[in-house]
Amino acid sequence: MPLTRWLAEYAWLPEHAEPTPDVLIEAEDGRITAVTPLVGDGAPAAGVEVLREAVRLPGLTLPGLANAHSHAFHRALRGRTHGGRGDFWSWRDVMYTVAARLDPDSYLALARAAYAEMALAGITCVGEFHYLHHGPGGTPYADPNAMSAALVEAAAHAGIRITLLDTAYLAAGVDGAPLTGPQRRFGDGDALRWAERVSGFTPEDDHARVGAAIHSVRAVPAEQLATVAGWADRQGRPLHVHLSEQPAENDACRAVHGCTPTRLLADHGALGRHTTAVHATHPTSADLTLLGDSRTGICLCPTTERDLADGIGPARRMAEAGSPLSLGSDSHAVVDLFEEARAVELDERLRTRRRGHFTAAELVTAATVAGHAALGWEDAGRLSVGDRADLVTVRLDSARTAGVPPVGTFFAATAADVTHVVVDGRTVVAEGRHLTVDVPAELSAAIEELTRP
Ligand SMILES: [Zn+2]
Numbered sequence: 001m002p003l004t005r006w007l008a009e010y011a012w013l014p015e016h017a018e019p020t021p022d023v024l025i026e027a028e029d030g031r032i033t034a035v036t037p038l039v040g041d042g043a044p045a046a047g048v049e050v051l052r053e054a055v056r057l058p059g060l061t062l063p064g065l066a067n068a069h070s071h072a073f074h075r076a077l078r079g080r081t082h083g084g085r086g087d088f089w090s091w092r093d094v095m096y097t098v099a100a101r102l103d104p105d106s107y108l109a110l111a112r113a114a115y116a117e118m119a120l121a122g123i124t125c126v127g128e129f130h131y132l133h134h135g136p137g138g139t140p141y142a143d144p145n146a147m148s149a150a151l152v153e154a155a156a157h158a159g160i161r162i163t164l165l166d167t168a169y170l171a172a173g174v175d176g177a178p179l180t181g182p183q184r185r186f187g188d189g190d191a192l193r194w195a196e197r198v199s200g201f202t203p204e205d206d207h208a209r210v211g212a213a214i215h216s217v218r219a220v221p222a223e224q225l226a227t228v229a230g231w232a233d234r235q236g237r238p239l240h241v242h243l244s245e246q247p248a249e250n251d252a253c254r255a256v257h258g259c260t261p262t263r264l265l266a267d268h269g270a271l272g273r274h275t276t277a278v279h280a281t282h283p284t285s286a287d288l289t290l291l292g293d294s295r296t297g298i299c300l301c302p303t304t305e306r307d308l309a310d311g312i313g314p315a316r317r318m319a320e321a322g323s324p325l326s327l328g329s330d331s332h333a334v335v336d337l338f339e340e341a342r343a344v345e346l347d348e349r350l351r352t353r354r355r356g357h358f359t360a361a362e363l364v365t366a367a368t369v370a371g372h373a374a375l376g377w378e379d380a381g382r383l384s385v386g387d388r389a390d391l392v393t394v395r396l397d398s399a400r401t402a403g404v405p406p407v408g409t410f411f412a413a414t415a416a417d418v419t420h421v422v423v424d425g426r427t428v429v430a431e432g433r434h435l436t437v438d439v440p441a442e443l444s445a446a447i448e449e450l451t452r453p
Pocket of ligand 1: 069071129242278330331
């Protein structure tokens with residue numbers, strides 16, 4: 001790819017407490033080659049010709065946003081499970097109904113549209129926590145990784161990167177009960193067979209990587225946790241795990257194993273700086289210490305936790321214990337990392353009845369560089385030389401953002417304010433439109449197909 005130059009009205013540079021005005025960003029072959037603030041010494045050096053050629057980016061330009069926790073097919077449930085009463089468990093039954101209808105072709109269509117919606121929202125990389133592996137009844141497809149391949153292809157069509165977190169889902173409960181009904185499509189039998197299958201999935205495309213996931217201590221028997229964790233460790237891959245989203249999981253784990261889910265994961269070698277615990281909504285103080293001391297990351301999904309009545313995780317205590325925080329849209333009730341980011345601060349205010357727990361820069365870090373690191377992309381999420389050329393521009397002249405100082409963007413903007421998205425140097429979204437996918441039309445068609453009575 002040739003040298004490209006962008007002139008950002010404002011850009012959020014690494015380690016800065018607030019955005020910098022008038023920044024020239026240059027990239028070649030998908031990597032940032034220069035970042036030059038023009039206020040001060042930069043302007044004369046850049047030259048008038050260079051500035052004239054540069055693509056103008058009015059508004060605030062951020063590094064790429066990382067959506068560290070996604071189940072793409074949950075997008076089909078938006079607005080269908082929100083009325084009436086019910087809880088996480090009744091929601092899960094509806095989710096299984098959609099899961100039962102998916103095959104590699106229909107999942108490609110749905111995920112392509114869902115990932116393109118993410119691109120429109122400024123998400124340049126997704127962590128897909130993928131457990132819908134097999135055909136009806138649990139029979140493997142001719143290619144046992146056909147569903148994974150569909151998701152990787154979907155991300156390519158949408159123009160974003162993906163870390164396919166291939167998820168071990170082996171049991172129906174902490175007591176090791178066998179999978180039944182729709183859950184049978186998730187299972188590989190045991191962790192060794194899971195490892196064998198995932199080892200055979202080696203996408204060659206530049207935009208995709210493969211990581212591992214333990215669905216939860218509910219779904220992987222204790223004696224098999226180390227097999228999954230060891231596979232990820234030996235391969236140097238990220239390992240993700242749903243953790244303590246519900247008090248019921250803690251209770252069941254205590255009843256069967258006499259300890260919390262976090263302690264169980266620690267005892268089987270599943271925590272560490274390459275591990276990300278998703279949710280961790282109901283940890284004990286000792287759990288927070290185990291997570292923080294091991295530098296285990298925590299992915300918060302506030303809009304989903306809100307939607308499912310999960311509760312509010314102790315985000316500030318997590319960060320202070322030493323866990324890097326990242327963000328995910330999880331069930332896709334909302335796909336908007338600005339909303340996820342500010343919810344980390346705002347939910348903490350509701351919980352503590354105090355304000356000012358996280359700085360704006362900390363929220364930007366969670367939405368960008370920390371999320372990319374949690375997904376194994378250590379060279380993304382910063383506007384700095386050598387990093388991947390991911391640019392996300394947010395307009396500051398919409399009804400929501402007009403008059404807002406650039407530093408306040410994360411407290412005002414929504415995904416609809418994203419105008420321009422560049423992934424690995426390629427423009428994916430311009431003037432608020434996805435360049436290759438008609439997102440609303442494709443979402444409608446894919447979801448109608450899956451939810452028809
Ligand atoms: Zn999840």
